[in-house]
Amino acid sequence: MTETHAISFTLNGQPVSAEVDARLHLADFLRHTLKLTGTHIGCEHGVCGACNVLVDGRSARSCLMLAVQADGTTVETIEGLTARGKIADLQAEFAARNALQCGYCTPGMLATAAELLEHPAPTREEIRDALSGNYCRCTGYHAIVDAIEAVAQKRRAP
Ligand code: FES
Numbered sequence: 001m002t003e004t005h006a007i008s009f010t011l012n013g014q015p016v017s018a019e020v021d022a023r024l025h026l027a028d029f030l031r032h033t034l035k036l037t038g039t040h041i042g043c044e045h046g047v048c049g050a051c052n053v054l055v056d057g058r059s060a061r062s063c064l065m066l067a068v069q070a071d072g073t074t075v076e077t078i079e080g081l082t083a084r085g086k087i088a089d090l091q092a093e094f095a096a097r098n099a100l101q102c103g104y105c106t107p108g109m110l111a112t113a114a115e116l117l118e119h120p121a122p123t124r125e126e127i128r129d130a131l132s133g134n135y136c137r138c139t140g141y142h143a144i145v146d147a148i149e150a151v152a153q154k155r156r157a158p
């Protein structure tokens, strides 16, 4: 018998309520139930970071989190971050600097960067450290680090 639970949380600024299987991952709930396919799934083992979303403002692996664990939280996916323009500068800088190629890792990278940039002046080493849980097969990481560093500097500019 499948065990289900009622959950309610705030997703991209909107209330969401659902009855979910106890073992359903948040990533699958977002992608398959809610059709928010901007959150990507790579390894499904917490290694690659493609599935990162923000939960209560902190980046979190949605492949390691159960949908029931989202109950009562505030979740932001790439769709919500984009719609609110919260990371428009990061997205523009990623595009300008070729920090995305196939784009598969990009939503997770941006979620990680969004959290990191709450810290106003990360060093290059801190940016690399923050990104160490996000795999990219295409870019070699330099352009991604450059883009995040540039946005950090621009946000600090008077
Ligand atoms: S799909 Fe979640 S960390 Fe790889």
Ligand code: FES
Pocket (backbone or CB within 6 Å): 099, 100, 101, 102, 103, 104, 105, 106, 135, 136, 137, 138, 139
């Ligand atoms: S841009 Fe292709 S995996 Fe990062």
